[in-house]
Structures are given as structure tokens and as C-alpha cells.
Amino acid sequence: MLHLADITANLDIYTAGLIKRNLPQASELLAKVIKLDEDRKATQHKLDNNLAEANLMAKQIGGLMKEGKKEEAERAKSKTAELKQENKALGDKLAGIQAELQGKLYQLPNIPHTSVPAGNSEEDNEEIKREGEIPLLHEKAVPHWELIRQYDIIDFDLGVKITGAGFPVYKGRGARLQRALINFFLDRAEAAGYKEMQTPIVVNEASGYGTGQLPDKEGQMYHIDEEDLYLIPTAEVPLTNIYRDVILNEEDLPIKNVGYTPCFRREAGSWGAHVRGLNRLHQFDKVEIIQIVKPETSYNTLQQMCNYVEQLLNDLNLPYRILRLCAGDLGFTSALTFDFEVFSAAQNKWLEVSSVSNFENFQANRLKLRYKNENGQKQLLHTLNGSALALPRILAAILENNQKENGIAIPEVLRPYTGFDRIGER
């Protein structure tokens, strides 16, 4: 959520930022928000004054009662009725204004960083780096959805039987390989100074609002009606909401946490012929890193997190490219996002496996996540996160890129985790 005082102080920047986000009516939207805030202040001021008066009268009545002046007290009481009614109306009005203001603010996305290219769709994303060699596959090479059948390591039909489409069953060496990747990612993160956290994978509404999945993306999350809870679409939600309503000390910073969780996405409407196999699932595993840092260091941190992700891809020996997302493709809460895509050779396709973002204080403002600076003032922090990494597409790329005529070679770094160096015929 954008910070109201910041908007007022830097109206031009915010207007331009939202226009870049393809919100041509930004100026009117912000004017409305500012107007609402002014209304809020005026109404609250009036209500506060009235309440002060009512408090005073109540005290006087109390005094009169004590002195035994019952009649005077009764007379004073009758005078409060009108004031009370007025305050009730003012209170309702204030609540209405606040709800409307809150609603408007919730609908405003974060403003893009200056380096974010203009654009409407993924077509306009800027490729800033390409690394690694695209493997030459043998003649009979096939996409991963063939390979998993051939080697019997992932079973979509079983998933359909148990649950439905998009919930695969990992079997034998397939399961082992996935577990190896999870452990590899967690160990690496820990070595890089991230603290491992195991969180709930079901969250309440407040958490959804805290990181920005709610109010507008509820269609993307599975909802448990009975308890009014949501299945997490990413570990970002629980990992970051740990710090909701928290005031940190300067020496606690930076916060660096990592968590492995399953993630659940309804992906309503995004299914199609181009999405096959492991490319898009309703349930998938992901290791997520988050950082909470002082505002002035957050872009260094973003770079550092990108370097970290890059190193993982290098170590897995996967060809990848890095994209700077354009304004139109940028997530609602993000100021700057780098997407990492690996090349899955048999599909001849780039697959997004990580998204590393700086949210600046957008989430922190919703979360009320602050720290006490050296002057004792409370200041909003910056939050960042990144996938490190998302499992299924990494798996797809490993399977496709490393396929030989007699099996699939396991990347060196994973062998200590898998305990085998290839996946062969069943």
C-alpha cells in the first residue's frame, strides 16, 4: 500500500509512476485519495472536539452526583443526548470515509522504480543477461512430459485420480530428485546467511492483506470456507507476515529468512495447450528467500539476492536469462522485479524459475513493519523476496537438458543429495 504522506509530498512522482503502470487516470485517483484524507482529518477533528466536550460533561455529571446534586445532574444528562447523537453520526461518517480511503489505497499498485522499462506485457520486458550454453540434444530427445513417463518418475494420471489436474505424484527417483533439490537449495541459503523457517502453509485473511494477495487476487488462492483461511500461493506470505505489526531494532537488520513450502495456485483461466507437464501446476514446491532491510540499502540487497539466484543456476549448469520486468508485467506490490528463466531444451522454451523483487515500503506499510532508527524514530522498512528456486520447472529443465539416449544425467552438485548419478530405464 502506498504511503499517504509520501503521496502528498511527492504527488508528481506518484502520478507519473502510476501512469507508467498504465493507469492513465492516476491523477484523478490520487486527487480522490487526498481529498478523502482531508475529509477524514476534518471529520476526525470535529469528532475529537465533540468527544472532548462529552468527556468533560460526563466528568461534571460525576462530580454533581458525588455532591448529591441529583437534579442538576439530571438536567446535565438531558443535555448530552443531542451531542451523543451527533457523535454517533460523526463516528459513522468517519468510519465510512476511512473504509472508502482504505479501499482506494488498496487498489493502487506500487510505483515502478525509475529503471523499470515502459511496456504493457511480457513482450516489453528487458533481457539484461543471458548465460550458459544451450545443450545440443540427441536426435530422439523429447520434452519432460515424455521423459517422466518413460522413466516412470512423475505421474500426472495418479494425481488426477487422487486430486485432479495439476497435482502430480512424484515417484521413486523423481521424488528423490525433487527432495535433493529442496535440500540443496536450503543448504545453500543457509550457507548464504538465511535462517531456515518452517511456517504454516495455510494463512488467515490478515496475512493475505499484509503481503498484497488480498484484496484483488483472492481468485488465485484456494480458500477454506469453514475456517476462512487461504492456502498459500507462495512462502512469501507466511515468511513476510511473521513481521506484521513488528517494530525491529536497528541491530536486528537485515532479516534474512528462507523457507521451503508447497505452494497452491488455482490458476483460474490460465490453462491452455501451451501449458503442459510441469510448466504450470496447482501445487508445487518452492524455496523462497526474503529479506527485510533499511530503505537505503534495499537496492544493494536486491542485487545481492539476484547474484545468489544466479549462482544457483550456474551450479545446476542450466542456461538462463535475466529479465527486468516492464511496468505492465510488474507485480502489483513490486517496485522492481527481475525474472530468471531457464532454457528447457526439448520444449525449446524459456521457463520462469525465479522472480526477485524489491517491494520498497509497499508491503511494510500494510504490515506496519518498522524499525527504530538511531534517533529513536520509527521508519518503514523495505521488504524483498525471491524464489530460490521454484522446483517443477527446474526439474523440467534438468530432465530435458541432461537427457542422453540411455538416461538422464544428474547435475554434479545434486549427486551427494540424490545418491545416484543418473535416471535410467525403469
Next chain:
RNA sequence: AGAGGAGUGGCAGAGUGGUCGAAUGCGGUGGUCUUGAAAACCAUUGUACCGCGAGGUACCGGGGGUUCGAAUCCCUCCUCCUCUGCCA
């Protein structure tokens, strides 16, 4: 899940209708004393909003209600504890 009990400031813990934003203790911060430290003593110490300021308002688990007035009474939800039941 059923029965009972409880949720108060960083922590512990008083307060059951009116000078209570809240006693007291611990902790924190500043100071006195000391070569230094400890102890002792003095002062100070919640959050948010409005206001240039003086100051005002709200907050005693969340929401609603009764009352001139609510931490205190009522309703409701949440959480924790004890006992019973169930269970990985």
C-alpha cells in the same frame, strides 16, 4: 469436540461503573555517587491520529451494545490454561 478458568503497558501483576492511560515490582533510558563496575538513590520510560504549539482524541485480546460516564456490566468472536474425549 465438551466442561470450567483466564486474556491489562517490554515482562510480571493490581484494578469490578466516575479525577484510571491505568497502582506496584522487574526491565529499559538519563543522572547522582564511584578510579571503573555493582549496589543504592533521583528522574524518565506504550502506540496511533489531529494540531505550529498548548493540547486534544482513541486504544486494557477483536468487534458490537448498555450508560451522562466502561479496563470494570451485557452479547459475540478469537486465543491461552486445566480436566474429559479424540488423534498424527
